[in-house]
Amino acid sequence: MLAGMAVCTALLLSFHRSVPNGVAGLGSLLESFLPWLGAVVVVLLVLALVRRSAFALVAVLLPAAAWTYHFGGLLLPAPDPGAGDLVVVQHNVSDENTDPAGTARALARAEPDLIALEELVPPALEVYAKTLAPEYPYRTVRGTVGLWSKYPLTGSRPLDIKPRGIHEEWERGLRTVAHTPQGEVAVLVAHLPSVRVGASGLASSWRDESAGLLGDALAAEELRRTVLLGDLNGTVDDRALAPLTTRLNVAERGLALSFPAGFPLARIDQVMARAGAVGVIRTLPATGSDHLPVAARIDWD
Known part of the structure; x- marks a missing residue:
């Protein structure tokens, strides 16, 4: 047996x-x-x-x-850092986070170049903006997702990844261009719909549809160097994220289980890139969110 x-x-x-x-x-x-x-x-x-x-x-x-x-x-141990790295942090901060200022300071301590946040709601949004502004003077927010950057951002616009079955106001994707020392980088930030596990199995149709729309946006992206940061509510092994994982490189090192924060079972917070390798992905210390933040370095080809 x-x-x-x-x-x-x-x-x-x-x-x-x-x-x-x-x-x-x-x-x-x-x-x-x-x-x-x-x-x-x-x-x-x-x-x-x-x-x-x-x-x-x-x-x-x-x-x-x-x-x-x-x-x-x-x-395996991490490879030696490349010369043209971009350090990024991805975090679903939770719309129930009671310490947005402490969360923002914790993320900044990792010294990333870019910080992507999801579940941004007022008045916490203003707290994140004020706390991060000294080190991250450039930001763009669309709906409940946002990006803070050490480098100038241009061409910011929303991404239409809303499933057809959602009729209320729903804006959870953005695209912008970060002007880094290594050149222009298209940055996409997304928060895909949640999945539910119950007696009838896995309910993920909205998440799957939204992943397909995000994949279409990636296919249409003209900039070669592209980064996707987001709470994708799925792991890189999940076939539903194939529209993304077939177009982008995923982390080469690190498990970085990020959800739930109390006892992480899966990494649903992702960092992916095109024309570059995502090196080690790691979790950062817990914040006031039900997700753990993840940080990664991207080495351009």
Whole structure:
């Protein structure tokens, strides 16, 4: 039985794309928590050792190898920094955050060049603007998403990523150009709709539709150097984010599980880039949000 469970775990890790999404969103649900299959591998290894079963131990090598192939690279040491890096921070600050000033100061301590924030609501928005202004004099806000920058921003405009089923006011995407020392960079900030996990499975149709619209915006972006920062309510393994992950590079190092802040289970706060490599992605200390901030460095090609 242990050997059979080991083989099944290896198959799920290696062929997760084959799990159908049409039934309760099982495919996306599995892919959202795919790294946690490593915990299953550990349990199977312990049980095999307790049973002293050589056959089971050999079988456990299959999912162990599959997990290492898929996620092992994220745990390797960081490569040497490139010459043209851009340091960014991404954070869903939560519309219920009771300490926006403390949150802003915590993010600035990471000394990023760009800070992307979601769930910006008044009067907290004014607090973020005032607290960050000395070090980040350039900002643009559209709806509930915003970007603070050390470098000038031009061409700011909203991104239409609103699903058809949402009829109330809803503006959660922007596009701007950051004029960095290495040249112009298109920066997109987005907050995709939430998903819900219930007895009927994963409900993600609005998130999936919004990801497709964001993918269209990326396809139409003319600037070669492009950065996407946002709470995408999905992991990079989730097939629903394929319109984004097939067009942009994702982090090469670091798991950086960001949600929920109290016991992080998945990284749904993302940093992606085109024409550059996203090096190490890491979480920053908790703020007053239910998300952890993530920081990453982008090295241009």
